[in-house]
Amino acid sequence: MKQYILRRVGYSLLSMFLLSLVIFLFVRVTGDPVSLLVEPGASPEDIENMRRQFGLDQPLWVQYWHFMASLATGDLGQSFYYRTPVLELYFQRLPNSLLLASVAMTLSLLIGIPSGILAAVRVDGFWDSAGKIFALLGLSLPSFWVGLVLILFFSVYLGWLPSSGSGTPLHLLMPAFTLGWYFAAAHMRLTRSSMLEVLGSEYIKLARLKGLPEALVIGKHALKNALIPVITLAGINLVVMINVAVVVETVFAWPGIGRLLYEGITFRDFPIVQGVVVIGGAMIVLVNLFVDILYALIDPRIRLES
Amino acid sequence: MTSRRDHDDPIRGIAQRTTRRDLLGLTALGILAAGTKPARAAEGQLVYASHISLAPAWFDPAETSGIVTPFMLLYALHDGLVKPMPGNPAEPCLAESYTASADGLAHSFVLRAGATFHNGAPVTAEDVKFSFERYRGNAARFIKEKVAAVETPDPRRVVFRLHQPWPDFLIYYSSVTGAGWIVPKKYVESVGEDGFKKEPIGAGPYKFVSFTPGVELVMEAFEGYWRKAPTVKRLVWKVIPDETTRLAALKRGEVDLAYSIRGELAEELRRTPGLELKPVVINSPFWIYFADQWDPKSPWHDARVRKAVTLALDREGINQALTLGHSLLTGSIVPKDYEFYWRPPKIPHDPAAARRLLAEAGFRGGFDAGEYYCDSSYANLAEAALNSLEDVGIRVKLRPIERAAFNTGYAEKKYRNIIQGGSGAFGNAATRMETFVVKGGAYVYGSYPDIDDLFAQQAVETDRAKRAPILHRMQQLVHERTVYAPLWQLAFLNGQGPRVDESAFGLIGGHPYSAPYEDVRLKGGA
Numbered sequence: 001m002k003q004y005i006l007r008r009v010g011y012s013l014l015s016m017f018l019l020s021l022v023i024f025l026f027v028r029v030t031g032d033p034v035s036l037l038v039e040p041g042a043s044p045e046d047i048e049n050m051r052r053q054f055g056l057d058q059p060l061w062v063q064y065w066h067f068m069a070s071l072a073t074g075d076l077g078q079s080f081y082y083r084t085p086v087l088e089l090y091f092q093r094l095p096n097s098l099l100l101a102s103v104a105m106t107l108s109l110l111i112g113i114p115s116g117i118l119a120a121v122r123v124d125g126f127w128d129s130a131g132k133i134f135a136l137l138g139l140s141l142p143s144f145w146v147g148l149v150l151i152l153f154f155s156v157y158l159g160w161l162p163s164s165g166s167g168t169p170l171h172l173l174m175p176a177f178t179l180g181w182y183f184a185a186a187h188m189r190l191t192r193s194s195m196l197e198v199l200g201s202e203y204i205k206l207a208r209l210k211g212l213p214e215a216l217v218i219g220k221h222a223l224k225n226a227l228i229p230v231i232t233l234a235g236i237n238l239v240v241m242i243n244v245a246v247v248v249e250t251v252f253a254w255p256g257i258g259r260l261l262y263e264g265i266t267f268r269d270f271p272i273v274q275g276v277v278v279i280g281g282a283m284i285v286l287v288n289l290f291v292d293i294l295y296a297l298i299d300p301r302i303r304l305e306s
Numbered sequence: 307m308t309s310r311r312d313h314d315d316p317i318r319g320i321a322q323r324t325t326r327r328d329l330l331g332l333t334a335l336g337i338l339a340a341g342t343k344p345a346r347a348a349e350g351q352l353v354y355a356s357h358i359s360l361a362p363a364w365f366d367p368a369e370t371s372g373i374v375t376p377f378m379l380l381y382a383l384h385d386g387l388v389k390p391m392p393g394n395p396a397e398p399c400l401a402e403s404y405t406a407s408a409d410g411l412a413h414s415f416v417l418r419a420g421a422t423f424h425n426g427a428p429v430t431a432e433d434v435k436f437s438f439e440r441y442r443g444n445a446a447r448f449i450k451e452k453v454a455a456v457e458t459p460d461p462r463r464v465v466f467r468l469h470q471p472w473p474d475f476l477i478y479y480s481s482v483t484g485a486g487w488i489v490p491k492k493y494v495e496s497v498g499e500d501g502f503k504k505e506p507i508g509a510g511p512y513k514f515v516s517f518t519p520g521v522e523l524v525m526e527a528f529e530g531y532w533r534k535a536p537t538v539k540r541l542v543w544k545v546i547p548d549e550t551t552r553l554a555a556l557k558r559g560e561v562d563l564a565y566s567i568r569g570e571l572a573e574e575l576r577r578t579p580g581l582e583l584k585p586v587v588i589n590s591p592f593w594i595y596f597a598d599q600w601d602p603k604s605p606w607h608d609a610r611v612r613k614a615v616t617l618a619l620d621r622e623g624i625n626q627a628l629t630l631g632h633s634l635l636t637g638s639i640v641p642k643d644y645e646f647y648w649r650p651p652k653i654p655h656d657p658a659a660a661r662r663l664l665a666e667a668g669f670r671g672g673f674d675a676g677e678y679y680c681d682s683s684y685a686n687l688a689e690a691a692l693n694s695l696e697d698v699g700i701r702v703k704l705r706p707i708e709r710a711a712f713n714t715g716y717a718e719k720k721y722r723n724i725i726q727g728g729s730g731a732f733g734n735a736a737t738r739m740e741t742f743v744v745k746g747g748a749y750v751y752g753s754y755p756d757i758d759d760l761f762a763q764q765a766v767e768t769d770r771a772k773r774a775p776i777l778h779r780m781q782q783l784v785h786e787r788t789v790y791a792p793l794w795q796l797a798f799l800n801g802q803g804p805r806v807d808e809s810a811f812g813l814i815g816g817h818p819y820s821a822p823y824e825d826v827r828l829k830g831g832a
Contacts, residue, residue, distance in 0.1 A: 031708065031714065032711075044748055045448065046445060049446075081361050081363075082359075082362060082363070083362060092520075093520065148551075151550075155554060156557055159558065163551055163558055163560060164546050164560075165522075166521065250548055251548050252551065253544070253545060255518070255520040
């Protein structure tokens with residue numbers, strides 16, 4: 001077991017190293033950030049000064065060494081644009097993203113799981129078709145369009161909700177729904193397919209043969225097992241919602257991490273992009289590591305095989 | 307535009323290239339065309355919807371990077387000895403008076419009596435010296451190398467001594483850089499650099515209250531401001547990156563002034579009762595540059611071909627289609643409010659004359675002219691210009707390039723053929739010529755010796771009356787040789803809500819933002 005955990009931790013560290021390398025190189029492929037921070041026509045000397053100030057005049061491997069050395073001490077560098085430590089910016093935005101992500105996730109689970117169950121137990125019926133349409137729309141409609149339509153009805157036309165910003169529960173409703181719908185659709189589809197698989201299994205047939213009420217068969221015996229992949233996906237999705245709700249946060253001017261990432265990309269702010277991606281990646285790697293260890297604890301075959 | 311013949315329509319190409327994204331944009335427009343339920347706005351408070359995230363570096367004049375955006379906040383928080391103001395590009399502000407010695411080596415300022423910082427401390431000569439020495443932004447080394455010493459003979463007098471006469475000292479000190487914007491020495495030293503950015507204190511009309519990165523900035527009126535106490539008690543800047551959402555917020559009354567509402571959304575804004583479109587022509591001309599005009603093998607070497615391009619451009623049509631007619635057709639690469647600007651004759655839209663010139667140059671029926679490079683943010687302007695060129699038979703291939711890469715490629719002289727450029731860099735006609743026309747300039751692909759000589763002459767001429775004709779002659783030569791085919795001086799379109807009496811948009815020539823803030827008024831005097 002110890003060996004298994006050590007190996008998993010090793011893989012996780014390797015993943016983080018590769019992620020840091022890829023994002024470090026990727027942002028630099030996108031172009032020179034200094035040319036966005038000065039007017040066309042700025043003197044070459046000013047451009048060079050700024051490049052020096054940001055350490056961009058140094059060879060790539062030196063820049064990467066500095067990045068990794070800082071990362072090892074928990075320092076993600078300073079934003080070129082905000083001239084503020086990235087970690088400080090990240091933690092300023094984190095509460096907003098957590099709030100939006102948790103409400104959106106709650107909505108997506110409240111909508112996605114029951115509609116997925118309904119679709120599975122009424123296969124090819126009305127509810128199944130309705131669920132499929134709901135999922136199709138949720139996954140295919142661009143969230144910036146959904147966001148704008150919501151602003152039309154609820155903000156501009158009806159005047160019920162503020163069009164953008166944050167601060168009150170009312171500000172949260174439209175962005176949470178826009179973000180939640182996409183993930184509700186994904187959760188609905190997974191719940192449906194997982195339920196269909198479980199409902200066809202031997203032990204469910206046995207439960208039915210024993211004469212257990214259908215509600216008990218579905219609610220207790222089928223759902224418990226069918227929900228495992230859904231919850232696993234929801235965990236990963238939550239990390240995604242926290243870190244990369246870029247479009248929704250931009251349309252609704254929601255001050256979260258997704259918008260920070262958007263700003264980082266827009267201004268070629270390498271430290272911000274690197275920081276957000278590395279933290280987001282670390283969250284996903286940690287969740288996976290935790291799940292792997294949990295699986296090994298629960299299922300002895302995994303640790304014995306390893 | 308609809309009555310024009312199809313081949314004269316600069317937006318035809320745009321319509322043909324309509325994408326799914328455009329359709330979604332139109333849906334958004336439909337959204338905003340719907341009825342509006344207004345929200346209640348706070349009394350005595352004015353809210354701006356900013357198109358761009360506000361950076362704490364902009365609270366500090368020492369950090370100005372050469373773009374105009376920081377001045378959006380500097381005009382509220384800080385003040386300069388001399389700065390651009392309505393009707394005067396270099397008006398004494400914290401300085402009561404300014405004088406330059408006859409030999410051009412000493413520039414003296416007498417500070418305004420009674421001017422104070424937000425903490426009540428008087429603005430002194432020591433603060434002026436400290437602010438200059440502390441300045442580390444755009445052109446910092448350049449300006450400091452020219453200054454031999456900053457003397458403070460008494461608390462209200464500052465003298466800048468130069469190594470040699472430099473006629474552009476004042477323009478660099480007051481607006482090209484942030485070196486002339488004054489910060490309180492004692493306060494900066496006591497709180498440190500980071501502390502200053504977190505709680506900035508200045509001598510401007512508004513005091514800092516709070517800042518939440520990416521969300522909002524709040525300031526309140528400084529009653530002791532020397533020019534006048536602002537009537538609006540509280541200013542709030544909300545960052546709303548999406549243009550459609552900004553317009554929705556303006557329609558609902560959640561914000562009072564919204565920056566940057568373009569194209570169809572601007573049209574919608576103009577149609578909405580109670581809202582007002584506030585265009586501001588900014589110091590940012592756009593042009594077509596013939597990068598190969600010095601290559602004898604290139605068609606652009608022939609001045610008649612370059613002239614044909616400038617005559618082919620339907621500037622009026624492009625202006626109507628893209629900025630609702632609010633951009634300025636100056637026919638120059640120098641912004642019209644810049645010192646030493648020379649006004650060229652109006653360039654007509656004359657496709658027939660353009661075809662004639664092409665025929666004379668041996669290109670009857672036009673020619674395949676290769677690539678047309680542009681910053682992709684302004685691809686709409688390029689598409690419209692490209693249609694004009696095609697109408698006279700000049701067939702070019704559009705190469706929109708992402709902004710950072712474009713700027714780098716332009717400066718590194720990687721492009722050939724046609725480049726669509728533009729610049730909002732500060733300065734005057736001389737600085738513009740230096741960067742874009744004269745040999746060795748950052749964006750110069752070739753030059754003309756007589757123009758270079760004129761530049762060298764004016765650079766040492768301290769008598770303004772003698773310097774102006776030299777710079778005018780340079781601009782005249784650039785025009786006559788069609789070194790550039792100017793497109794327009796861009797209008798920045800903004801929206802004003804019904805509560806606002808005076809938005810202060812356009813009061814300061816070429817400044818894109820609302821300023822001076824002490825002139826902003828809400829209806830009913832608040």
